[in-house]
Amino acid sequence: xxxxxxxxxxxxxxxxxxxxxxxxxxxxxxxxxxxxxxxxxxxxxxxxxxxxxxxxxxxxxxxxxxxxxxxxxxxxxxxxxxxxxxxxxxxxxxxxxxxxxxxxxxxxxxxxxxxxxxxxxxxxxxxxxxxxxxxxxxxxxxxxxxxxxxxxxxxxxxxxxxxxxxxxxxxxxxxxxxxxxxxxxxxxxxxxxxxxxxxxxxxxxxxxxxxxxxxxxxxxxxxxxxxxxxxxxxxxxxxxxxxxxxxxxxxxxxxxxxxxxxxxxxxxxxxxxxxxxxxxxxxxxxxxxxxxxxxxxxxxxxxxxxxxxxxxxxxx
Ligand code: RIB
Numbered sequence: 001x002x003x004x005x006x007x008x009x010x011x012x013x014x015x016x017x018x019x020x021x022x023x024x025x026x027x028x029x030x031x032x033x034x035x036x037x038x039x040x041x042x043x044x045x046x047x048x049x050x051x052x053x054x055x056x057x058x059x060x061x062x063x064x065x066x067x068x069x070x071x072x073x074x075x076x077x078x079x080x081x082x083x084x085x086x087x088x089x090x091x092x093x094x095x096x097x098x099x100x101x102x103x104x105x106x107x108x109x110x111x112x113x114x115x116x117x118x119x120x121x122x123x124x125x126x127x128x129x130x131x132x133x134x135x136x137x138x139x140x141x142x143x144x145x146x147x148x149x150x151x152x153x154x155x156x157x158x159x160x161x162x163x164x165x166x167x168x169x170x171x172x173x174x175x176x177x178x179x180x181x182x183x184x185x186x187x188x189x190x191x192x193x194x195x196x197x198x199x200x201x202x203x204x205x206x207x208x209x210x211x212x213x214x215x216x217x218x219x220x221x222x223x224x225x226x227x228x229x230x231x232x233x234x235x236x237x238x239x240x241x242x243x244x245x246x247x248x249x250x251x252x253x254x255x256x257x258x259x260x261x262x263x264x265x266x267x268x269x270x271x272x273x274x275x276x277x278x279x280x281x282x283x284x285x286x287x288x289x290x291x292x293x294x295x296x297x298x299x300x301x302x303x304x305x306x307x308x309x310x311x312x313x314x315x316x
Contacts, residue, residue, distance in 0.1 A: 005048040005275045006056040006131035006157070008121065008148040009041020010113040010139035011083075012092035013066035014306050016264065022099045037073050038306035039092055039113070040137040040164055043265045046307045047272025048135070049077050051296055053279050056080040056127050058148070060116035060140060066091035067112075073307070082127060084120040086112040092139070102260040102301060108139060108165065116140040118147035128155045132279040135160040135271060138168030149177035158278055162271040166190040175221040180244075180278075182271045184228045188217075195220045206232035213237065214250035226290055228270050230263075231255050234294055236287070244286040253290045256298035262305065269293075269300035269310055 019031030037046075045057035057074060061067035061083045070091065074081040090111040098104045121144050128134060134152035136145045136159075145161075152159045161178035163170060166187045172195060175181065183191060189202040196219045205213065206229040217225040217237035224244060225237040233255040241249045273296035277289035296311060303309040 004131045005053040005133045005279050007045040008058045008136040010039035011042045011059045011070045012039035012094040014038035014094045016096040018098040020100045036305045040139050043268035043307045044272035047269045047310045048276040050310045050312045051273040051276035053276035058082040060084040060112040062089050062091040062112045063087040086115045102263045104264045113140045116144040118143040121147040131157045133158045133275045135275040137162040163187050180224045182226045188227050191220050246286045256295040258298040258301050260301045263301050265306035266297045266301050270297035
């Protein structure tokens, strides 16, 4: 069904410290602190919803204050929440450090997210049956992600996998279940090393020749890739011309200028907005959807925080 996005992924309570510079190993810095909702799954669900899609969010929570916050926020955002409760586990948490340029480093303790079961996902089949796009990441149990994408394939949804974080496990079978993969440079370099045995410096990817980058993408998995390149925009690579209505097999989409405050969740903004655009009744070309996601992600960096920094753009 067009217009509906189902996000399968994590909810984390984010604890964010901002200082002029990121702390070096062994260093202590003075700064400021804020706590707020996050998790790649929830951030992407909020982005999809605020970008105009009817959105469902399937996750796992503990039985704690963070879980209560997740429920309240999902209701506030109009997101239909499907949550497997693991009362013996804490809800997910993330420690985030942000510098004056808006750059961040993050460590996630998955908590209940790691216990999301394939059985729970399977039992949610009716939610999958109503979705035009199913979007997942890698902060919940790998079996649950695999089940979600397999179920989505079965029910005819477009499957989008944001393969993040970079050190999460992936299999060739999982990648093959994704119609669209949306890594950033670091995540792409990790996939390239793991699945194609090729080592590249993530920092050099944005300046690679287009045909070389396209070949690298397709050497990992023959599918559609949208690599987010931060201030350098995004790179699209299709397994063949004509995929998702695009004539070109590969092309770049420019970045949108932004007054950057905090890049936390920018990749999530991109994936959520892309899913919303692809699911929309008024969906334009794939390149337009990527351009929309790129603008949306740029705007999300102009506010601090993760889920709550997602721009409200009901009309595209
Ligand atoms: O992508 C940003 C997110 O990564 C944060 O909200 C944090 O919770 C981690 O999941």
